[in-house]
Amino acid sequence: MKRVYVNEEWCLGCHLCEYYCAFAQTNQVSMARALKGRKIHPHIRVEESGAVHFAVSCRHCEIPLCVKGCITGALSIDDGIIKVDESRCIGCFTCILSCPYGAISPSPDGHAARKCELCQATAAGVPLCAANCPNQAIVYEDRG
Amino acid sequence: MEYAIIGNSAAAIGCVEGIRKIDKAGEIAIVSSEPHHTYARPLISYLLQGKTTEEKMKYRLEGFYEENGCSLLAPRTAVSIDTAAKSVTLDGGEELRYNKLLVATGSTPFTPKMQGLENVSEDDKHFFMSLDDARKLASRISKESKVLIIGAGLIGLKCAEGIAGRVKSINVVDLAPRILSSILDAEGASLIQERLEFNNIRFHLATSVQSFESSNNKSAYGATLANGEELGFDQLVLAVGVTPSVELAKNAGIEASRGIMINSKMQTSAPDVYAAGDNTMSFDVSSGQSKVLALLPNAYIQGECAGVNMAGGDASFENAIPMNAIGFFGQHVLTAGTYEGEVFVSSSKDCWKKLFVSGDVLKGFMIIGDPSRAGIYTNLVRERTSLSSIDFDLLREQPVLAAFAKPWRSANLGGAH
Numbered sequence: 001m002k003r004v005y006v007n008e009e010w011c012l013g014c015h016l017c018e019y020y021c022a023f024a025q026t027n028q029v030s031m032a033r034a035l036k037g038r039k040i041h042p043h044i045r046v047e048e049s050g051a052v053h054f055a056v057s058c059r060h061c062e063i064p065l066c067v068k069g070c071i072t073g074a075l076s077i078d079d080g081i082i083k084v085d086e087s088r089c090i091g092c093f094t095c096i097l098s099c100p101y102g103a104i105s106p107s108p109d110g111h112a113a114r115k116c117e118l119c120q121a122t123a124a125g126v127p128l129c130a131a132n133c134p135n136q137a138i139v140y141e142d143r144g
Numbered sequence: 145m146e147y148a149i150i151g152n153s154a155a156a157i158g159c160v161e162g163i164r165k166i167d168k169a170g171e172i173a174i175v176s177s178e179p180h181h182t183y184a185r186p187l188i189s190y191l192l193q194g195k196t197t198e199e200k201m202k203y204r205l206e207g208f209y210e211e212n213g214c215s216l217l218a219p220r221t222a223v224s225i226d227t228a229a230k231s232v233t234l235d236g237g238e239e240l241r242y243n244k245l246l247v248a249t250g251s252t253p254f255t256p257k258m259q260g261l262e263n264v265s266e267d268d269k270h271f272f273m274s275l276d277d278a279r280k281l282a283s284r285i286s287k288e289s290k291v292l293i294i295g296a297g298l299i300g301l302k303c304a305e306g307i308a309g310r311v312k313s314i315n316v317v318d319l320a321p322r323i324l325s326s327i328l329d330a331e332g333a334s335l336i337q338e339r340l341e342f343n344n345i346r347f348h349l350a351t352s353v354q355s356f357e358s359s360n361n362k363s364a365y366g367a368t369l370a371n372g373e374e375l376g377f378d379q380l381v382l383a384v385g386v387t388p389s390v391e392l393a394k395n396a397g398i399e400a401s402r403g404i405m406i407n408s409k410m411q412t413s414a415p416d417v418y419a420a421g422d423n424t425m426s427f428d429v430s431s432g433q434s435k436v437l438a439l440l441p442n443a444y445i446q447g448e449c450a451g452v453n454m455a456g457g458d459a460s461f462e463n464a465i466p467m468n469a470i471g472f473f474g475q476h477v478l479t480a481g482t483y484e485g486e487v488f489v490s491s492s493k494d495c496w497k498k499l500f501v502s503g504d505v506l507k508g509f510m511i512i513g514d515p516s517r518a519g520i521y522t523n524l525v526r527e528r529t530s531l532s533s534i535d536f537d538l539l540r541e542q543p544v545l546a547a548f549a550k551p552w553r554s555a556n557l558g559g560a561h
Contacts (some may be wrong), residue, residue, distance in 0.1 A: 001367070005557070005558050006557045007558055008550070008553060008554075008557075008558070024163070047544055047545055047546045048549075049538065049544070049546035052225070052546055052550075054545075054546075054553065054557065056545055056557060057555070059220035059557070065374070065441075065519075066519075068441060068444050068445050068448065069440070069441030069444065069445075070156070070201070071184055071186045071187070071440045071441075072184045072187060072201065073184060073203040073204055073205075074198075074204065080548055087200060088196075088200050088201075090187060090190050090195055090196055091471065092469050092470060092471060093469045093471070093476060093478065093515045093518075094188070094440070094441060094467075094469040094520075096476045096478070096515045096517070096518055096519055097467055097468075097469040097480065097515070097518050097519055098441065098467070098471065098519050098522060099519035099520075099524055100516075100519055100520065100522070101518075101519070101545065101556070101557075102516070102517025102519055102520045102543055102545065104519075105516065106515065106516075110474065127327075129186075
């Protein structure tokens with residue numbers, strides 16, 4: 001299955017992936033129009049510590065503790081992609097407590113959990129974080 | 145029947161999904177004493193609050209049983225297991241034969257011995273464990289109701305939150321000197337108590353009900369507390385705790401203490417009989433103790449592990465830990481592990497946090513407020529990661545992956561999974 005992988009050696013720490021992630025969620029055509037003046041809530045985040053920076057997003061684990069631990073059944077695996085059904089999520093955040101990568105976030109209003117779903121349901125159809133990483137520090141590949 | 149499962153909650157559903165990873169066809173029978181499609185038990189308080197519906201709180205979507213080749217026998221109760229003949233006797237006398245059996249009977253609310261409890265009619269006395277409990281409570285409360293809840297644990301307080309906007313008053317009595325004593329220390333508990341009190345929930349702690357009286361001046365019933373207080377009420381919720389449902393297994397000669405004894409493959413002492421969920425003893429790796437971990441994630445993982453093994457696969461589950469994520473009136477509480485060792489406290493406007501470190505590992509933590517990335521801490525507890533192998537000073541401040549050694553990141557963020 002194709003997943004998002006990061007290579008921290010090549011990460012510039014530019015945070016563009018965060019903006020593209022937020023843009024992908026809007027399904028709009030113009031990034032500037034979609035994001036200008038708005039606080040963004042990306043599902044990928046760039047961590048920085050001294051000279052080290054790298055992006056983190058959902059690993060779509062084969063043994064997903066978030067899905068197993070979900071108390072409502074809102075989290076499920078669909079063709080390898082871990083998805084949240086927001087209508088069934090009650091925002092207890094057991095998934096946030098379960099995820100070893102810190103890759104699941106509360107929605108901006110706090111009512112549900114949100115995460116990377118590999119942009120499958122967006123207009124782009126492919127993860128924009130990887131497609132727009134200027135240094136290919138983020139790639140979308142099938143590594144088995 | 146190839147597989148029989150007694151129970152229809154998280155452990156049972158985990159078992160079905162575990163079986164189907166290996167065996168796509170073998171017939172599965174699910175015996176459930178509740179007449180419902182599998183539902184998310186912890187959501188009953190959200191149902192009363194109006195934050196979910198009976199339809200949305202289905203733990204798996206409509207069609208789950210058909211898609212997974214399961215026959216749901218409900219409402220049916222298993223009355224005995226014959227491990228030699230490999231059969232389960234159901235109410236009505238019907239025999240259900242199996243090749244592999246999962247006992248996922250969960251737990252039963254505990255009724256304390258309290259003087260005068262019989263003075264409160266069955267209609268006005270409630271447990272808060274099942275959908276039927278929630279429906280009954282909902283049918284009995286109104287804007288004029290005065291509700292008395294015995295027990296300030298997770299169940300009692302979620303019930304309180306669930307009905308807070310729908311009744312006149314809520315009083316909570318608990319023998320413990322603090323609320324949520326199973327997951328929080330005194331300091332953490334006081335933060336949540338404040339939030340609950342702000343929402344008109346009143347607490348009477350470190351005391352107990354001495355007797356219930358069948359009438360009180362203005363209310364249907366009265367309760368006299370050990371500290372001398374008298375409380376009038378018209379609906380009573382008993383939430384003092386739960387007992388693992390082990391009788392069925394014990395009567396079949398299956399080894400059990402407080403819970404059913406299982407190994408890391410979820411096998412019981414009887415051949416071809418597995419157990420999972422709130423009715424089992426788990427080994428908590430954070431404390432090194434065997435205990436009942438009545439937690440939904442634990443139940444699912446145990447059930448799934450049992451299912452894989454029942455179908456001839458090879459799975460084991462060896463790193464159970466206590467973990468709870470719960471919220472009260474928008475305030476999140478996330479806890480995991482065991483509270484022992486050196487304590488690191490931090491407190492800001494958004495987040496109160498306590499980390500417990502002993503013997504180079506993170507033993508446990510409590511977070512109240514911002515839940516962000518708490519799972520990074522949980523993983524340290526679960527995996528007993530050596531803190532000297534990571535930048536714990538950085539991690540103490542906030543849960544970040546930058547605190548891990550670069551090879552860990554390359555393997556986990558850059559490698560295959």
